[in-house]
Amino acid sequence: MTGVRELFGSRFGGAPDGVWLAPGRANLMGEHTDYNDGYVLPFALAQGVTAAAARRNDRRLVLCSRQEPGGAEIELDGLAPGRVTGWAAYPAGVAWALESAGYRVPGACLAIDSDLPAGAGLSSSAALECAAALALTELAGLAVGRGELAAIARRAENEFVGVPSGIMDQSASLLCRSGHALLLDCRSLDSSQVPFDPPAARSRLLLINTRARHELTAGEYGRRRAECEQAARLLGVPSLRYVTDVAETGRLPDPLLRRRARHVVTDNQRVLDAVALLRAASAGPGPEDTYPGIGRLLTQAHLSLRDDFEVSWPAADAAVEAALAAGALGARMMGGGFGGSVLALVPAPACGQVREAVTGAFTRQAWAAPEFLDAVPSASARRLPPGPR
Numbered sequence: 304m305t306g307v308r309e310l311f312g313s314r315f316g317g318a319p320d321g322v323w324l325a326p327g328r329a330n331l332m333g334e335h336t337d338y339n340d341g342y343v344l345p346f347a348l349a350q351g352v353t354a355a356a357a358r359r360n361d362r363r364l365v366l367c368s369r370q371e372p373g374g375a376e377i378e379l380d381g382l383a384p385g386r387v388t389g390w391a392a393y394p395a396g397v398a399w400a401l402e403s404a405g406y407r408v409p410g411a412c413l414a415i416d417s418d419l420p421a422g423a424g425l426s427s428s429a430a431l432e433c434a435a436a437l438a439l440t441e442l443a444g445l446a447v448g449r450g451e452l453a454a455i456a457r458r459a460e461n462e463f464v465g466v467p468s469g470i471m472d473q474s475a476s477l478l479c480r481s482g483h484a485l486l487l488d489c490r491s492l493d494s495s496q497v498p499f500d501p502p503a504a505r506s507r508l509l510l511i512n513t514r515a516r517h518e519l520t521a522g523e524y525g526r527r528r529a530e531c532e533q534a535a536r537l538l539g540v541p542s543l544r545y546v547t548d549v550a551e552t553g554r555l556p557d558p559l560l561r562r563r564a565r566h567v568v569t570d571n572q573r574v575l576d577a578v579a580l581l582r583a584a585s586a587g588p589g590p591e592d593t594y595p596g597i598g599r600l601l602t603q604a605h606l607s608l609r610d611d612f613e614v615s616w617p618a619a620d621a622a623v624e625a626a627l628a629a630g631a632l633g634a635r636m637m638g639g640g641f642g643g644s645v646l647a648l649v650p651a652p653a654c655g656q657v658r659e660a661v662t663g664a665f666t667r668q669a670w671a672a673p674e675f676l677d678a679v680p681s682a683s684a685r686r687l688p689p690g691p692r
């Protein structure tokens with residue numbers, strides 16, 4: 304397969320000024336906690352979105368993508384939410400959000416390629432935003448801090464594209480370090496790097512794309528946000544992050560809101576527990592129990608997402624069950640829910656049997672075969688050196 308530089312050459316002629324890669328993300332712990340001001344623990348994947356870009360002398364953004372038919376030509380002047388639809392709304396939204404934040408963006412040609420499976424819940428949209436954000440700011444010679452760039456990319460998604468997501472995905476793509484997970488406090492936006500290197504402990508993180516499509520624009524995600532906000536109001540706190548004692552959620556009269564709040568409060572605690580385990584392991588000769596302990600937290604998180612937050616889906620439940628029965632240390636659905644991927648922590652020797660067990664379970668249900676990806680904690684978005692990609 305030819306690379307994004309060739310795509311650029313065939314569509315626009317000549318060579319790009321640069322190529323930028325923004326990774327997708329997996330999330331070890333902390334789901335539906337970001338928009339509750341809570342904690343998340345994502346890591347960047349090796350897979351991502353690449354943008355080959357060159358400056359233009361006018362105020363046009365000209366876009367093409369290997370994955371999407373047809374391109375788009377967008378006038379930067381007069382850009383406003385609702386003016387651009389489809390995949391082009393993500394890079395256009397980034398240009399709009401940058402300009403709204405006072406950064407003047409140049410016209411540019413952008414060729415986009417991706418090796419992230421779309422719809423697998425691995426944040427291909429955030430990766431697209433972040434690749435465009437880096438390309439546009441660096442082409443313009445603008446120095447924008449990574450934290451601010453994440454906030455700008457999120458604004459593009461929330462206000463321009465109209466998807467009410469939190470800050471996790473863009474932060475993961477822009478702030479992660481290889482061999483680490485990122486502990487992000489979504490209230491203060493403080494972040495720190497947590498050593499996380501499963502292969503060193505003879506373990507693997509397996510991403511299981513269940514091939515059930517997830518669609519954040521669909522109403523359930525927004526409904527969960529509204530339920531969490533309502534629960535916080537009833538408990539008299541600005542957000543569910545302020546509740547640290549799970550017993551407090553018992554004060555909610557509505558059992559549904561009680562379950563929603565219980566998920567958020569316990570998942571915040573699971574993030575902190577996972578961080579404590581990983582930090583203890585990296586501080587000295589790691590306690591034997593680190594990875595089994597992380598595995599138990601993953602499985603508890605799945606039950607909480609399935610039963611309390613009610614965002615799991617049948618193929619995720621089946622994948623988790625089959626993976627655990629075949630020797631995984633733990634597994635859970637990942638991301639917003641209702642489709643996408645499952646993350647399983649597996650002792651390296653058990654990887655083959657876990658794949659077989661999950662594939663077998665899907666075959667028995669006559670579901671499309673799952674796709675497996677090795678999730679390796681990787682580096683954040685960056686400009687790629689010259690050469691093929």
Ligand code: GLA
Nearest residue numbers: 334335468469470471638639
């Ligand atoms: C999606 C959103 C994130 C986060 C997760 C759930 O991935 O984009 O902001 O809310 O769902 O944890």
